[in-house]
Amino acid sequence: MNNVIEIKNLKKVYNNITTVDLKSLTVRKGEIYGFLGPNGAGKSTTMKMILSLLEPTSGEIDIFGNPVEKNTEYLNHIGSMIEEPSYYPNLSGYENLLVFQKMIGFDKKNIWPTLELVGLAEKNNRRKLVKAYSLGMKQRLALAFALVKDPKILLLDEPTNGLDPAGIHEIRELIIRLAKEKGLTVFISSHILSEIEHIADRVGIINRGRLVYEGKIEKIKSNAWLEIEGDFFSDTKLKEVLEGTGVTDISDKILKFKNMDNEETSKIIRQLVIAGYPIYRVERKKESLEDIFLSMTKED
Ligand SMILES: Nc1ncnc2c1ncn2[C@@H]1O[C@H](COP(=O)(O)OP(=O)(O)O)[C@@H](O)[C@H]1O
Ligand SMILES: [Mg+2]
Known part of the structure; x- marks a missing residue:
C-alpha cells in the first residue's frame, strides 16, 4: 500500500458555505507532504476530518487503504498536533506525558526515549516544569505527544506557528530527522511557503477549500x-x-x-x-x- 492518506471528493459545508472541496489528495508512504494555503483555506478542517474529529459532509478519506468512518483503529497509528495543545503547567514534560499515558494507554517505556528525541531530556530540562518552558520547548513537547505512541503517520497543523526564526529552524530540522530515522509519513500544514519548500517531498496547495496544485515544488513553472x-x-x-x-x-x-x-x-x-x-x-x-x-x- 503506497498511499497512506487518500482523499476523494471530500466536502465540508458549514451553513451552506463550502469550506473544503477536495477532489483528490494523496499522501504517499514515507514522504513529507506539505499542505500549503493561506489562513482560512481549509487546512485545519481537512486535518480534523482525517482525525475523525469532524465529520465530512460527503466524500471519502482512506488511511492505509481503509475508509476512516468504518473503523477508528487507524487512529492508533497517527500522531497529531492540531492547534495549541494545553498542558498541566505545574508538571514536568515527563509528568504531562505520564498523564496522557494513563488516559490512552501506550507503553510507558516510550516516554523518555521520545523526550530524548525531541531534546527535552537533557539534565537542565528533564525536571523543568512546563510553565517554565519557552514556546519552542512547548512545541517540542507537543511533538513528543504526537510521537509517544510510536505512530506511522505524523499529522502536524502549522507546528511552527508563533515561533521565531531560530525556533522554526529547530522544529523543521527535527521533523526532517524524525521522518528519516523513524520512516514516518508526515502531513504538515503551513501558510508560509518558505517554511515548507525545503522540507517537503511534495506539496498540495489549497485555496478556498480546493486543491490548486499537487506535486513536486520544482515542477511549478515560473514565468x-x-x-x-x-x-x-x-x-x-x-x-x-x-x-x-x-x-x-x-x-x-x-x-x-x-x-x-x-x-x-x-x-x-x-x-x-x-x-x-x-x-x-x-x-x-x-x-x-x-x-x-x-x-x-x-x-x-
Ligand atoms: N465551526 C465552523 N463553523 C463555520 N465555519 C467554520 C468553522 N470552522 C472553520 N470554518 C471556516 O472554514 C474555513 C476554513 O477554516 P480552516 O480549516 O480553519 O482554515 P485554515 O486552517 O486553512 O486556516 C474558514 O473560512 C473558517 O472560517
Ligand atoms: Mg488552521
Missing part, C-alpha cells in the same frame, strides 16, 4: 521575461522599432518582452540604441516561488 529600462516616449517611432520583437508591455520607462535568448536580446538593445533611446538597465526576470504561491492563492 520568465526580459525587462529594459530607459527613456522611451511611447510615440509612433517606438512602436515601429518594437514591431515583431515580442514586446508585452510598453511604458515611458520600462519595456517588457517575452523571454528570449542572448542573440535576440542584443538585437533589440541595438535597435533601441540606434533609434536614439537611452538604456539604463537590461534584466532577465523570473517570478519567485512566493509570487507563484501568492498568485495561486489570491482572492479575486
Whole structure:
C-alpha cells in the first residue's frame, strides 16, 4: 500500500458555505507532504476530518487503504498536533506525558526515549516544569505527544506557528530527522511557503477549500521575461522599432518582452540604441516561488 492518506471528493459545508472541496489528495508512504494555503483555506478542517474529529459532509478519506468512518483503529497509528495543545503547567514534560499515558494507554517505556528525541531530556530540562518552558520547548513537547505512541503517520497543523526564526529552524530540522530515522509519513500544514519548500517531498496547495496544485515544488513553472529600462516616449517611432520583437508591455520607462535568448536580446538593445533611446538597465526576470504561491492563492 503506497498511499497512506487518500482523499476523494471530500466536502465540508458549514451553513451552506463550502469550506473544503477536495477532489483528490494523496499522501504517499514515507514522504513529507506539505499542505500549503493561506489562513482560512481549509487546512485545519481537512486535518480534523482525517482525525475523525469532524465529520465530512460527503466524500471519502482512506488511511492505509481503509475508509476512516468504518473503523477508528487507524487512529492508533497517527500522531497529531492540531492547534495549541494545553498542558498541566505545574508538571514536568515527563509528568504531562505520564498523564496522557494513563488516559490512552501506550507503553510507558516510550516516554523518555521520545523526550530524548525531541531534546527535552537533557539534565537542565528533564525536571523543568512546563510553565517554565519557552514556546519552542512547548512545541517540542507537543511533538513528543504526537510521537509517544510510536505512530506511522505524523499529522502536524502549522507546528511552527508563533515561533521565531531560530525556533522554526529547530522544529523543521527535527521533523526532517524524525521522518528519516523513524520512516514516518508526515502531513504538515503551513501558510508560509518558505517554511515548507525545503522540507517537503511534495506539496498540495489549497485555496478556498480546493486543491490548486499537487506535486513536486520544482515542477511549478515560473514565468520568465526580459525587462529594459530607459527613456522611451511611447510615440509612433517606438512602436515601429518594437514591431515583431515580442514586446508585452510598453511604458515611458520600462519595456517588457517575452523571454528570449542572448542573440535576440542584443538585437533589440541595438535597435533601441540606434533609434536614439537611452538604456539604463537590461534584466532577465523570473517570478519567485512566493509570487507563484501568492498568485495561486489570491482572492479575486
Ligand atoms: N465551526 C465552523 N463553523 C463555520 N465555519 C467554520 C468553522 N470552522 C472553520 N470554518 C471556516 O472554514 C474555513 C476554513 O477554516 P480552516 O480549516 O480553519 O482554515 P485554515 O486552517 O486553512 O486556516 C474558514 O473560512 C473558517 O472560517
Ligand atoms: Mg488552521
